[in-house]
Amino acid sequence: MAFCASEGCRRWRPEVLARRMSGIQIDGRWFCSQECVERMARQLLAGARPLRLGVPAVAPPRLGVLLLHERAITAGQLTRAIASQPGTGLRLGAQLCADGACDEVTVLRALAAQAGARFVASIAPSAVADAPGGLPREAVRALGVVPFTLPEVTGRIRVACAAPIPRAALAALRRLTGWTLAVYLVSDTTFAALRDAYGSATDRPPRVELVRTSTVADAATRIAAAAAGSRRMTMADAHWAPYTWVRVTAEGIVRDVLLENAEESCQAASTLH
């Protein structure tokens, strides 16, 4: 004997209905109707919180200090670069490269050391044209993370990102896919090329359908629509500013709903405090 898992409904499910498999099972919970799935999705989206991150307690050393320490640049070059930054709007590493004080790989190596990450000097954009990992292109853009190898049987996959490492987005990707991420830092230019090339050679529909929306109500409707017509589904969600990503898997089909800049979500969250 069971009741609808949607708060405010609690409809009883008689055994005869259970045998006929009416309603929908989501992660082992039973919902009597699409409306109840939608209500549950709205509550979930409005209460979305960023994942907990293992943020280092000690601030990492500054890039300029690291480069000086490695004798990659001189104190004079650093002073000049810092003085030029307000005018050019460039980040320090890019400014030093523009000044000819050092090269991109040197900056990348220092940024990787700063973040405690690995780095790759370059990756050919053609490596990601087939969308390794099968993520929707929109998700790759929103995450700021590009998978560049196929997942291994162990679930390990290599992903590229630019500095600073988008730790919240990586945590979201880990949670939604179950992958073990081997993170590699790449230069801003390499990252932009990879992001633009990801999935560019695939004419076939993506393995994952994705809809992007900016209101909680619309996102909840779409999640409920994904549930319609199936009897059993699984649902996973992850939040990183300004996105909430919900992955619905039903009858072997994966559907993603990407909610962006949902003000209702922020307001709902702030009223709880």
Ligand SMILES: [Zn+2]
């Ligand atoms: Zn119900």
